[in-house]
Amino acid sequence: MDYKQLVADTLAPSLTDVLSAEDIYQKIERPKDSSKGDYAFPAFTLAKTMKKAPQQIATDLVAKIDTTKFDKVEVAGPYLNFFLDKSSFSADVLGQVMTQGADYGQNEDGNGGNVPIDMSSPNIAKPISMGHLRSTVIGNSIAEILKKNGYNPIKDNHLGDWGTQFGKLIVAYLKWGNEEDVKKDPITNLVKYYVKFHKEDKEHPELDDQAREWFKKLEDGDEEAHHLWSWFRDESLKAFNAIYDKLGVKFDTYNGEAFYNDKMQAVIDDLKAKGLLKESQGAQVVDLEKYDLNPALILKSDGASLYITRDIATAVYRENTYHPAMNLYVVGSEQMYYFQQLKAVLTEMGLPSAKNLHHIPFGLITVDGKKLSTRSGRIILLDVVLDDSIDMAKKQIAAKNPDLPNKDEVAKQVGVGAIIFGDLKNERMNSIDFNLEDQLKFEGETGPYVQYAHARAESILRKAGDVSLLDADAKIADPEAWDTLKVLADFPDTIKVALKEFEPSDIAKYAIRLAKAFNKYYAHSKILTDDSEKAARLTLVKSVSTVLKESLRLLGVEAPDEM
RNA sequence: GUCGCAAUAGCUCAGCUGGAUAGAGCAACGGUCUUCUAAACCGUAGGUCGAGGGUUCGAAUCUCUCUUGCGACACCA
Known part of the structure; x- marks a missing residue:
């Protein structure tokens, strides 16, 4: 109510x-x-x-x-x-959580509408870094939040699997690479070739010409070029999927840039037919003056396509395939201007979903204030960070709960959870200067803090034994429980706001608020005391556990029952 | 140069559509485990909310100017 x-x-x-x-x-x-x-x-x-x-x-x-x-x-x-009135309020709120369980907070505002989400988008033959974590984890959480609001999200890993860099990669591989190394450790070695190419091409500019030739061959369907491209792509995907598994993120489609390759001519024809394409300095552009934007460059002066050409084809494909209620792009804030242009071009084309296109930008991850870059070697590998965090969790378990069964599984849940939560608790637009030490803190407002509150609640429920909570009289007048009850009541509204703002951090902050209120209650009240309110208190504990677990799930973080 | 994003405690950040003494977490100092997991709880200390104008009964929040930092500004993605 x-x-x-x-x-x-x-x-x-x-x-x-x-x-x-x-x-x-x-x-x-x-x-x-x-x-x-x-x-x-x-x-x-x-x-x-x-x-x-x-x-x-x-x-x-x-x-x-x-x-x-x-x-x-x-x-x-x-x-x-x-x-x-505390008693009737608590009976009302706890009654709702208990009857709805994990569905508490679910609404049907979205009417089942399809919402493709462009997310993660790693480049083939390049490592997944902390930079990709943001897009992956924000996109994944927004997908869960969408579902909770009655939408049908479609997570699309828009792979960077096309472009002139493949020409470079093929040249580099043929010159310095070999099959065994790539099979052994695809990303490391492919990156090595790529970096070497960029070193060498400064003194040997002819390498760039060769790269262009190879990319042209690839585009023309040359067998060797296509074979190598496809092989690099497969090996890279294998490596990527290992990381996605660790993160617990799944995708619905992997329609990379290559997928849209044969769909671009139709876009260009359509633009021409609508009279939107104009020549300017030898290139083909769409004028966007009425949007107060620079013209969008669609075709280079040599006739080659650009990123935006593929993105238009993507939007058209999504329109026809999904009839999207919204069309989301979880891409860094440095592309804000670009997405304004894309949206404007699609609006000019009369694409219905253009008005519901949302770029969901996020702040840059830097190291020592500097941007990450594969070429310069200034990169933080996500896989390494995750493993460090899992190790840290193992140490904590060894120190605090050595008798815990399935330690490795819990260490993974806690370690990975800490990294995901650490990213999502901050407002999207904040830029983050990466610091491993900060990421590995498991105290205070962190993922493990929320997980710990959940584990404590579960522990109490185990100790309480078999109590039929659904029928319990859930009236709690205890002022110590009041904050917790009020936070529980806020959950449905938080879910709506988080979607409206596309802000997973709203959920993360909510989870902290609930965990904090519960930890305080826990420290001040003996829950398992045999008195007339015991069943009501256990109902509260069960409700907290349910909502904490559900909050974490919306963030893509697991909630172990023991830790 | 133009446009965008940001600036709150030593550090990292919250502060909802303007509202009652500006809040957390780290770090520092001091307490709390024979009793439901101390990855927790409680307390102390710490701030001209970048600067200056404006709107308002009332501004960290809205608006303007300035400063500083980051980013984007057609043949990269």
């Missing part, structure tokens, strides 16, 4: 001549400090129209309204503070 509405309804009869019901609802706020009640109505706004001091208005108001539905209603200066 909507308690804010209850407050508004209580106030409305006494304010009919000054404020509309909607205005009242809007003005109601939630005090930061629970000693000031659960909801508050500020009387400032009425001072002018009523020509009275706000304090006086508040005092008059409290005398007029019906306060029977509340624990109490207090006047505090210009504020009217409403205190909810």
Whole structure:
């Protein structure tokens, strides 16, 4: 039930001549400090129209309204503070969580609409770095949040599997590479060739010509070129999938750039037919002056396609295949301008889904303030970070819970969870200067902190034995439990806001808030005491466990029952 | 140069559509395990919310100017 509405309804009869019901609802706020009640109505706004001091208005108001539905209603200066009835509130909230279980917070706002998500997008023959973590993990979480809001997400790993770099790679491989090395450790060796190419081509510019030739061959369907490309791609994907498995991320499609190769001519024809393509300095562009944007370059002066050409083809393909309710791109913030251009071109083309295209940008990951780059060798391998974190988790388990069964499995859940949570708890747009030490902290506001709260709750439930919680009378009047109950009640709303803002960090912050409230309750109250409220308390513990686990799931983080 | 994003405690960050004394976590210092997992809890200390104007009863939040940092600005992705 909507308690804010209850407050508004209580106030409305006494304010009919000054404020509309909607205005009242809007003005109601939630005090930061629970000693000031659960909801508050500020009387400032009425001072002018009523020509009275706000304090006086508040005092008059409290005398007029019906306060029977509340624990109490207090006047505090210009504020009217409403205190909810704890017993009925707790029975209401806990009842909902218990009957809905993991579905608590689920809504059907999305009506099952398809939402393709362009995410992760590693480049073939290049390692997956911390930079890719963001797109992967943000995209994955947004997919879960979409489902929770009734949408049908389609996670598309838009592989960078085409382009002139393959010409370079083929040249480098033929010159310096061999099959066994690539099979043994594909990424490391392919990168080695690639880096070597970039060193050598400074003194031997003819290498660039050869690379162009090989890419041309690849485009023309030359057998050897295609064979090598396909092999590099397969080996790279194998290596990528090992990392995705570790992260627990699955994709629905892997339609990389190559997939759209044969779909670009249709786009170009369509642009021409619609009269959007213009020549400029030998190249073909779409003018975007009315959007206050630079022209979008569609074809180079040599007739070759560009990234945007493929992206248009992608959007058209998605339109026809999925009829998307939204079309999402989880790509770094450095491409914000580019996505404005893409959206503008698609709008010009009259593509229906153009208006629901959202670029979901995120801040850059740097090391010592500098951008990562494969070429320069300044790179942090995601796989290495994950393994370090898992090792750290193993050490913690050895020190704190040496008798734990399936240690390795839990270490993986905790170690990987720490990295994912560490990334998602920050607002997307914040840039992150990578620091391994910070990533491996398992204390304070971290993934393991939330997991630990969940594990403690599960531990209590195990100790409690077989209690039929569904039928329990879930009235809790204990003030120590109050914060936890209120946070539990916020979950459904948090899910909506997180989607509206495309912000997984809203969920992560929520999870911390709930874990913190519960840990505090846990430290101050003995839950397994045999008294009349024991069943109610256990219901609370079960509800917390359920919602914590569900929050973590929405982030792509696992919640072990013991750790 | 133009456009965009950012600036809050020593460090990393929260602060919802403007509201009651600006909050956490690390780090520092001091407490709490014979009792549900101390990966926890409690306390102390720490801030001209980058600077200056404006709107308002009321601004970290909205607006303008400036400063600083990062990024993007047609033949890369």
